[in-house]
Amino acid sequence: MRQRESVLVQENGDFTARARSLERSCHEAEVARMQVDRRLQDEQAQRQHFEQLSRQLQKRTLLLKKERDGMRDILESYDADFTLAGCSPQLIRRTNEAEASAQRLRVHVQEIEGQLSEAWEESNRFRQKVYSLETELAEVKNQWVTSEGDKFCKEEGEKLRKKVEELEMERQKLEEEKQVLKEQVEDLKLLQGACNSNKERIFHLLENPASAALQQNRVRATELQTECDNLRECIRAFEAGNCTSGTLSDLPPPREVSELQKQLDSMLLRNQRLKEVCQKKIQEFRTICYILFGYMVDVQLDGQYKLSSMYAEQKADSLVFKQTTAQESGVQLLETEFSKSEAVLQLIELHLHHQKSFPAFLSALTLDLFSRQTCM
């Protein structure tokens, strides 16, 4: 659109320039024509004057010719008279005078004829000049007509001019819109913080929170980078198997570490085996106790032991003992469902309260339970 506009504007300019130059040349031709007209009129007036003069001269010449002929007739009559009457000196004198006058008249006539021919020549010259001026005028007229003949061009030019005017208006409108948008953009730029460096300066305090925070961050990043580099160096040294870094001086050499690791592994294995052996031995011990003393001992809580008799009538029948420092014996019987039964209560009364003997109580209970089973 802009390109088209610019092309049209250029065309318009060309046409306008051409129209102006044509108008100017037309105007010049008109002026020249007017000058030629004026000159022509002058020449014609002059020519008329000369023609009149020439007519007057011709008339005079005619009169003189007539006078001359008259004189000649008189002379001839005189000559005839002379021949008839003889020559008298008076007549001869008059004849001579008449001849002299005729001679003068002849000279005068010749002069006048010369003047006439000059006037004719001049008149011819003017005629020629008039002719050339007429030709020139015709040419000028022709040229003017030719310029008139550019009517089509003019119409086209008019159309283009109108179009250009329309486009000019449109351009003006667009220009206004552009201006508005430009102002809006300027406004937005200002809102976004743009600064007119010719009119404004921007200051801020050297020590501001933002730069302090950035500086702190930078320092921290440098520290972390250094630490990271050191650690990377450590890892590299570890991988290489030799320690040269200063930070590794506190650590044992890698070979020792591996030996210690081996020792640790063997110790752990030994511990495991020991545990297994202990468990086995404990199980053996519990089994032999069960077989020999008739009670299965289960460790319940801290310091509590559950005793289940081999000859118990029910699986749940059990006695619970607690190891304590409060009593002399160091053991205390805790109450259970089984301990509340009549038979057991009697045995408790007899062996624990009176005799204060746990082995006697347990043995009596074993015998009692055994006797019950064998009786059945």
Added chain:
Amino acid sequence: MAATAVRAGISLSGSAKVISEFFYYGVNNVLYQRGVYPPETFAHESRFGMSLLGSTDTAVQKYLSNITSQIQEWLEAGLVRRLVLILVDSSNGEVLERWQFDVTCTTGSSQGRDECVVKKEMQAVIRQITAAVTMLPLLESPCSFDLLVYTDASTAMPPSWENSGPQSIAGGGEVVRLRSFSTGHHTVATSISYRTS
């Protein structure tokens, strides 16, 4: 004798003082609302007929009072064009928000307005700043702030200050205009531009 009911308008120096105070509390309000400093480092203060928040952090207090006293001086001389609070990502220095206060000096024949009217307008702007926070994107990374002062080109640079760039938001960001207020000597128009994710 007729009662003199007409109140005197705010003077030029009064206008400069009020506006620098407005900046002080406006900036504090933004710092609190945007979580630049922990909320426990702010305390309520009564100013402009309303309860406003002021930082109790001595470093922030010192920094802000330094700036506001200088701005007050420049305002009286009619040299301040703009005050900009920028919120910066502390990790990379990227500008996330710009709180811009455009100042137009109308010094000369203009007459100061009634202080009560000015206070009411300031209240409205501060309330709008508080309300505007709801539409701004969350600041996910730790932030810091800086204050830029746009002055007339003829302004001499005081010691301990330095020239700065406009610190615009990359890509321009979104722009929101807030209310403005006028003291008769100065007009302050507030706008926010912020980075969009």
